[in-house]
Amino acid sequence: MRPFIFSKSSALSQALSKKNNTTQFIAGGTNLVDLMKKNIAQPESLVDITTVLPDKITTNTKSIQIGAMVRNTAITNNATVKAKYPLLAKAILAGASPQIRNMASTGGNLLQRTRCPYFYDITTPCNKRKPGTGCSAMQGQNRMNAIVGYSDQCVAVHPSDMCVALAALDATVTLTTKNNKQENIAFTNFHRLPENLPERDNNLPANALIHSISINENPFNKNYAYVKLRDRDSYAFALVSVAAALQLSGNTIVQARLASGGVAHKPWRWTEAEQYLKGKAATATTFSEAATMITKGLKPLSHNGFKVPLLHGAVETALQNCLVASQ
Numbered sequence: 497m498r499p500f501i502f503s504k505s506s507a508l509s510q511a512l513s514k515k516n517n518t519t520q521f522i523a524g525g526t527n528l529v530d531l532m533k534k535n536i537a538q539p540e541s542l543v544d545i546t547t548v549l550p551d552k553i554t555t556n557t558k559s560i561q562i563g564a565m566v567r568n569t570a571i572t573n574n575a576t577v578k579a580k581y582p583l584l585a586k587a588i589l590a591g592a593s594p595q596i597r598n599m600a601s602t603g604g605n606l607l608q609r610t611r612c613p614y615f616y617d618i619t620t621p622c623n624k625r626k627p628g629t630g631c632s633a634m635q636g637q638n639r640m641n642a643i644v645g646y647s648d649q650c651v652a653v654h655p656s657d658m659c660v661a662l663a664a665l666d667a668t669v670t671l672t673t674k675n676n677k678q679e680n681i682a683f684t685n686f687h688r689l690p691e692n693l694p695e696r697d698n699n700l701p702a703n704a705l706i707h708s709i710s711i712n713e714n715p716f717n718k719n720y721a722y723v724k725l726r727d728r729d730s731y732a733f734a735l736v737s738v739a740a741a742l743q744l745s746g747n748t749i750v751q752a753r754l755a756s757g758g759v760a761h762k763p764w765r766w767t768e769a770e771q772y773l774k775g776k777a778a779t780a781t782t783f784s785e786a787a788t789m790i791t792k793g794l795k796p797l798s799h800n801g802f803k804v805p806l807l808h809g810a811v812e813t814a815l816q817n818c819l820v821a822s823q
C-alpha cells in the first residue's frame with residue numbers, strides 16, 4: 497500500500513475544499529481500504545468524512561431522507577424503513593455480512609467499485625482501472641459480468657444490493673457541491689453505462705459529495721420481494737438479483753416496479769415489463785410473460801449465458817414472492 501496523509505474534517509465545506517485528483521474521501525472504508533491494499537486506488541491523502549455528513553434518518557409525511565453516513569445496519573433497523581420501505585431493508589440484508597453492514601455507509605454503498613476479477617488484478621489490462629489498456633473480461637472469465645448495457649470498453653456490473661432497491665423505489669440522490677450548494681439527481685441517473693468512458697462509474701461531479709438519499713412515500717410496502725442468486729448463500733455478490741414490488745387492487749396489478757443487480761454497469765430498471773404488468777391479473781402466466789419480455793433481448797457474453805434463464809426464474813420468483821409477502 498502506498499503511504500498517504502490522513503486528515504479529518506470538521507466541516508463539510510472544509511472536506512470539499514481538500515478534494516483534488518490525488519485526494520479521496522473515506523467513509524466506512526470497507527471498499528476503499530481493500531482497493532488501497534491492492535494498489536488499485538493510490539490516493540496521496542485521505543479525508544475522513546464520517547463526522548461531516550449526516551448520519552441520521554429523518555422522515556416527514558411524504559418521504560424519508562437517509563444521511564450519507566447512515567450505516568447499512570442502521571437503515572435495516574429503522575422503524576420507518578421497516579414499515580414503509582421494507583424492500584430497501586430486505587435488499588441491504590441480502591448483501592455482505594453483519595460486520596460489513598455495520599461499517600458500510602449509504603454514500604459508500606453507491607460508490608463501491610465493480611467486483612470484476614480483472615479490475616482487482618493489477619497484472620491484467622482493464623479499461624476501468626487503467627483507461628486505454630483494454631478489457632480482459634470481454635474475451636476472458638466473464639461469468640460474473642454484464643448481459644445488458646455494456647460496451648466494447650467494459651462489461652463490468654455494479655455490485656450493490658441496496659442500489660437495486662433504491663432504483664426500484666425511484667430514490668433521489670442529494671449531492672453537496674464544492675460551493676456548498678445542494679443538487680438532486682434521480683437515482684436511476686446517478687450510475688452510468690460504460691460507453692467509451694469505462695473509468696467513470698457514475699455522474700457524481702469530481703468535487704461533490706453524496707449528502708443524502710430520499711425516497712418518496714409509495715404503495716410498495718406490502719407486496720415486495722428481493723431475490724438474490726449467487727454462488728454461495730452468504731457473503732457473495734449477486735450473479736443476478738431482482739427487486740420487485742406490486743401495487744395490487746384485488747388480483748389486478750395497479751403498478752409494478754422491477755429492477756436488477758448483477759446484470760449491468762448500473763442497477764437496471766425493467767420499465768417495459770413494468771408497463772406490461774400494469775392492469776394485468778397477478779398470475780403465474782403474467783409473471784412468466786414479464787420474465788420472457790425481460791430476457792428476450794439480452795446479450796450474454798461467452799461465459800455467462802446461464803444468467804439469462806437464471807434471471808428469468810428470478811423475475812418469476814420475485815413476482816410470485818410479492819404475493820406471499822402480503823399475507
Ligand SMILES: Cc1cc2nc3c(=O)[nH]c(=O)nc-3n(C[C@H](O)[C@H](O)[C@H](O)COP(=O)(O)OP(=O)(O)OC[C@H]3O[C@@H](n4cnc5c(N)ncnc54)[C@H](O)[C@@H]3O)c2cc1C
Pocket residue numbers: 520521522523524525526527528529530545549564565590591592593596599600601602603604605606607608655656657658704705706707731732733734
Ligand atoms: C467481503 C465483502 C463482501 C461484500 N458483499 C456485498 C454484497 O453482497 N452486496 C453489496 O451491496 N455490497 C457488498 N459489499 C460492499 C459493501 O457494501 C461496500 O464496501 C460498502 O457499502 C462501501 O461503503 P463504505 O462506507 O465502507 O465506503 P468506503 O469504502 O469508505 O468508500 C467507497 C467509495 O465511496 C467514496 N465515498 C464514500 N462516501 C462518500 C460520500 N458521501 N460522498 C462522496 N464519496 C464518498 C469513497 O471516496 C470511496 O471512493 C461487500 C464488501 C466486502 C468487503
Ligand code: SF4
Pocket residue numbers: 610612613614615621622623624625630631632633634641649650651652694
Ligand atoms: S469489464 Fe470493465 S472492469 Fe472488467 S476488465 Fe473489462 S474494463 Fe476492466
